[in-house]
Amino acid sequence: MISVAFLGLGTMGAPMARRLATANQVSLSVYNRTASRAAPFASLGARVCASPAEAVEGADVIVTMVADPAALRAVCEGEGGALASVARGAVWVESSTVGIDVLDWLRAELDQRGAALVDAPVSGSRGPAEDGALVVLAGGAPEALGRVARVLEAFGTVRRTGGPNSGAATKLVFNQLGAHMLAGLVSGLVLGTKLGLDPRELLASIDAGAFRSAMFAHKGARIVDGNFEPSDFSVELLLKDQQLVLEAAERCGVELPTLVAVRDLVARAVSEGEGGRDLCAVVRVLERMAEVTARSPMRSAASRGHSARESAYSTTGTGGA
Numbered sequence: 507m508i509s510v511a512f513l514g515l516g517t518m519g520a521p522m523a524r525r526l527a528t529a530n531q532v533s534l535s536v537y538n539r540t541a542s543r544a545a546p547f548a549s550l551g552a553r554v555c556a557s558p559a560e561a562v563e564g565a566d567v568i569v570t571m572v573a574d575p576a577a578l579r580a581v582c583e584g585e586g587g588a589l590a591s592v593a594r595g596a597v598w599v600e601s602s603t604v605g606i607d608v609l610d611w612l613r614a615e616l617d618q619r620g621a622a623l624v625d626a627p628v629s630g631s632r633g634p635a636e637d638g639a640l641v642v643l644a645g646g647a648p649e650a651l652g653r654v655a656r657v658l659e660a661f662g663t664v665r666r667t668g669g670p671n672s673g674a675a676t677k678l679v680f681n682q683l684g685a686h687m688l689a690g691l692v693s694g695l696v697l698g699t700k701l702g703l704d705p706r707e708l709l710a711s712i713d714a715g716a717f718r719s720a721m722f723a724h725k726g727a728r729i730v731d732g733n734f735e736p737s738d739f740s741v742e743l744l745l746k747d748q749q750l751v752l753e754a755a756e757r758c759g760v761e762l763p764t765l766v767a768v769r770d771l772v773a774r775a776v777s778e779g780e781g782g783r784d785l786c787a788v789v790r791v792l793e794r795m796a797e798v799t800a801r802s803p804m805r806s807a808a809s810r811g812h813s814a815r816e817s818a819y820s821t822t823g824t825g826g827a
């Protein structure tokens with residue numbers, strides 16, 4: 507039996523913790539800042555705790571899945587913070603996307619307490635988290651990685667990326683790649699719609715061609731359906747990720763001018779009220795600028811074959827979904 511404490515039960519943390527609650531030979535305790543999100547875990551047999559320190563008491567493995575570096579420090583520090591009761595010999599799995607600096611701080615804190623850190627951010631969103639089909643980017647000492655293998659495998663496919671911080675560094679590279687892909691998708695859909703294309707047909711053409719990607723298909727479908735809520739991954743978190751990438755790049759002397767442009771677009775989306783929506787809502791900034799909406803109703807097979815200009819796409823100036 508392995509004892510696991512899970513801290514942070516948001517969009518990703520809740521389904522990941524549920525995987526552990528239903529796994530064999532795992533005893534689970536959970537904590538979430540907003541208690542109502544943790545309460546349902548009692549019916550799954552988990553111990554629902556009032557503080558991070560209570561959840562971590564006696565745990566072999568601690569998993570954190572919180573929003574950002576400030577949230578990670580908040581669950582660690584102060585009265586009721588997790589560091590107060592982390593056990594000697596425990597391994598802490600940090601799965602949030604928090605960049606590298608805060609990991610160095612946490613590793614030093616754990617070192618003083620005789621505990622180890624594995625950085626294990628994940629690739630994939632709500633659906634893969636529910637299905638145990640995330641890709642876990644795991645960095646750390648081989649011995650610590652070995653001790654948490656069973657926990658990480660409950661979340662999905664584990665890729666050992668190398669030594670300490672290599673999972674977090676890999677995730678930063680993924681983040682900038684995903685941001686560029688999103689920027690290309692939303693730019694392409696707005697441009698294509700303005701050129702007279704049906705955005706749904708445009709997506710189908712992209713899917714049939716050399717640039718096919720699951721991300722284009724999934725987020726593209728949400729855009730043409732006008733389906734921006736609920737969020738699988740919010741525009742706010744996307745902005746946080748781009749800031750983390752740019753900070754890390756600056757520190758190691760790499761200039762990323764194209765990512766700066768994408769970050770500015772995402773920041774504008776937040777300032778225009780899109781922060782809580784799914785990241786594909788970034789398209790709404792470009793739509794408002796171009797006075798077009800890249801929406802397209804599902805069409806029956808019989809009606810396919812009409813020219814792009816005959817299909818129903820909106821060219822209103824409202825930018826509404």
Ligand SMILES: NC(=O)c1ccc[n+]([C@@H]2O[C@H](COP(=O)([O-])OP(=O)(O)OC[C@H]3O[C@@H](n4cnc5c(N)ncnc54)[C@H](OP(=O)(O)O)[C@@H]3O)[C@@H](O)[C@H]2O)c1
Pocket residue numbers: 514515516517518519538539540543571572573574576577578580581601602603604628629630631632738739740743747
């Ligand atoms: N969503 C995705 O598709 C996805 C994919 C890969 C990686 N990630 C990364 O995984 C992490 C979690 O993402 P998510 O989508 O699950 O986010 P989320 O739904 O916004 O959940 C954030 C979690 O952090 C907690 N939190 C925020 N601020 C806190 C604070 N100051 N003190 C204590 N707890 C705090 C929240 O508690 P409350 O419930 O009290 O607000 C909640 O449990 C993020 O770093 C994100 O970038 C997300």
